[in-house]
Amino acid sequence: VDNKYAVVQQIQEQAKQQAPQQILLSSASRKLRIIPIGGVSDIGDRNMTVFEYGEDIVVIDCGIAFPPREMLGVDSLIPDVSYLEQRKGNIRGMIFTHGHEDHIGSVPYIWPKLVCPMYATPLTCGLIQHKLNEAGITDASLTAVQEGDRLHFGQISIEMVRLTHSIPDVLGLAIRCPAGLFFYATDWRLEHTPALGQPADWTRIAQLAGEGITALFSDSTNVDRAGYSPSERIIGEAFDRIFQETKGRIIIAQFSSQINRIQQVINSAKKFGRKIAISGRSMETYVTIAMQLGYLRVPDGMLVDIRKVNTLEPNRVAILSTGSQGEEFSSLTRISEGEHRHIKLDKSDTVVISASAIPGNEDAVNRLIDNLYREGANVIHSKLMTDIHVSGHPSRDELKLMFALTQPRYFIPIHGGYHNLIEHGKLAIEMGVEEQNVMIMENGRVAEFDNRGGKLTDERIPIEDVMIDGLGIGDVGPIVIRERQLLGNEGIVTTFLVVKQSNGELLASPDIISRGFIYMREAEDLMHKLREEVKTSYARAKEQHGINSDETRQAMRDALSQFLFQATGRNPLVIPVITTIA
Ligand SMILES: [Zn+2]
Ligand SMILES: [Zn+2]
Incomplete structure (x- = not known):
């Protein structure tokens, strides 16, 4: 097992302990629910979108994201699949559009939780299989599909349509259910002369448009670039x-x-x-x-x-x-x-x-x-x-062509930051989509469609940043990150006091250890004053809160923080430690 997947074993253990899969009967009337789990907050996000119709769920993509620099020490971000875990028995399949990390990278972490069949083109399968091998997952079901194939997942069916992008074997998905026909084109670009493989199947896309496309999902990455991207x-x-x-x-x-x-x-x-x-x-x-x-x-x-x-x-x-x-x-x-x-x-x-x-x-x-x-x-x-680099994503004129060809009734911009989605929405209106039919999603927001039309609901499923850090998954949250930032920016000061259990009498002069705060050897004067402050703040805190209580330490922390701020203008993390001896 590759080191970066060491945490996977833990995920597998936890998943085994869960209740067996049950089919959750949908109480809602027959509607298609579309929920982006990731992919509509940032470019390079952990892409994942849920299509749910009655008791049938299909999941598209399972990407990983590399954390922003302020998430100190975090290795990666994976999708929050708690909604799906609760409906595990309803998941008919997971289908992958292409083999980029932001679309397949989380499979080893997520698959053991969901245990559903997976489908992708041969190259994407090869890349996923490599990850599964590295993670020591041997029981996953991964099936190769080709453009033109149609998969049936209960009431949802998905047809694979060839697109072009910066990696071969990329799919657009024509998703059909009683609520309509949805065309999902996450990462694509116009490329008439690809260096490998064939151009996108525009003929098929035009035929789908003839059938009537209820909603188009399209790539917002480069909506702020004019014109066309040159050919690879x-x-x-x-x-x-x-x-x-x-x-x-x-x-x-x-x-x-x-x-x-x-x-x-x-x-x-x-x-x-x-x-x-x-x-x-x-x-x-x-x-x-x-x-x-x-x-x-x-x-x-x-x-x-x-x-x-x-x-x-x-x-x-x-x-x-x-x-x-x-x-x-x-x-x-x-x-x-x-x-x-x-x-x-x-x-x-x-x-x-x-x-x-x-x-x-x-x-x-x-x-x-x-x-x-x-x-x-x-x-x-x-x-x-x-000309030594071209983007794999569509510029504005390419995006316009997609609208012109697909003529969707509704439009949902994906794969971009908020400003990209808004701009892409404006472009859709320019291209003839009605303003009220442009849906700007956010991760966790639910859109609903039936055969009359669709709307963005007020429902939001809870989505959190699930962080992987070493062997831990989800155990690092905003509080830990905040502490790391504080440590990184201001350093830490720990003070140690040894006192008598019976009356709190000091048994030794306080010890002080600091890291990343000040070079102690050149700050003897400050350290001397700090030691005095430890003594006086302890004496005061002990009077009010006892010899070694949470409140005592909190009062000391406040007093010492204030003292250090006045003396240095800095705000290190202060941890007073009190040891009592009988
Ligand atoms: Zn891609
Ligand atoms: Zn992507």
Whole structure:
């Protein structure tokens, strides 16, 4: 079992102790309930949407999110599935749109709680299966589906429709139930000439529109970008130019899930006679799985072990690396800091960062680029050369095309932050959707549809941030995070008092330990005064609240905090400890 999934065993144990699955009879009249569990609060959120009709539930996607920096020490955020756990017996299936982390990353944590059949395209299945293996989950049911397939889940049926995005094998979902036909297009873009696979099945989408689409769900990530995104093909041409002009080693950093782009690197390497070495665990994983399943076409003998990279002539090798976002410990970050075991940069090296910084990562990416320059490398990034990266999400004109083609009665923008959803909603109105038929969802909010129409209800199912931290799941909450922030910003001061149990008489001078607050050796005067304050505050607190009660310690904490604030202008976490001895 991979370390990052150590917590999964615990989840499995807990799930086993739960009551057996029961089918919950729906008391509500026949209506389709749509509930986003995640995906409508932030880009890169843990995407998950519930479709519930009577006793039938279908869950779409099960993503993971990487926490914002202020959630100190938290490894990842997973969807809050308490609503689904209570209705476990009603879940007919979980279906995945594509293999990106924000859509499949939580499967090892969530599947043991829900134990439902899972369906995805072959590449997505391969990526999910890899996670299940790493987590030691052997009893999951995972079935490969293809575009054009139709799955029946009680009263809900789902047809798979081919879309294009920055990873192959992406699905749009045509969801049918007695309340209507819903088209779910979470991550997609217009791409007439994909580097791998075929363009989206616009013919089928147009046919669905002919049937009458009740509501469209569409990708809001890039609603603030005008025009069309250029084709992924232009990157292949840019890679060719770089490979042609570069004499030394080439290191290309990109998202490891962008199989299409990896293929283009391989194509250029083949054309210009270079071998490829891979650096970074997730890149190895994606390349291995995509090769096994036949998505990547790599000429025999082209891949070389990263440990042998220095035995090759610099102009005969290119290195595919993770770390385009400046992630800590990632391959490119280690290279940029001179910490990589096999790659030391010099003036003859060219580093291509084939990605743009995801919001929130800008500082890390800037630091990364600075460090690469410091190591002397020639750096090509997307601000210097715009055609080494294109987005996998649709810009405004592409979004307009989707509206024009699908002609939905209702519109629900997804996959974006609040401002993206609002802008996408405005675009829908521009494109002919009636204003009252645009539904701006929030995670946990329930929308209801019947065959007459739909509305956003006032019902909200409770959704919390479920955080994974080491071996703990859900045990770190807002209070712990607040304490970590306080510790991180202001430090901690602990005072120790040893007193006589009978009368509270001090048996020794108070001890003080501080971390991250002040350098104690250079603050002897302050420490001396603090020790005195410990004594006097204890004497006062003891009078009022007794020798060692919660109230005594609270009163001391207040007094000491106030003293330290007056003396230093800082607010460390203060913990007074009182030990009584008989
Ligand atoms: Zn995606
Ligand atoms: Zn996504």
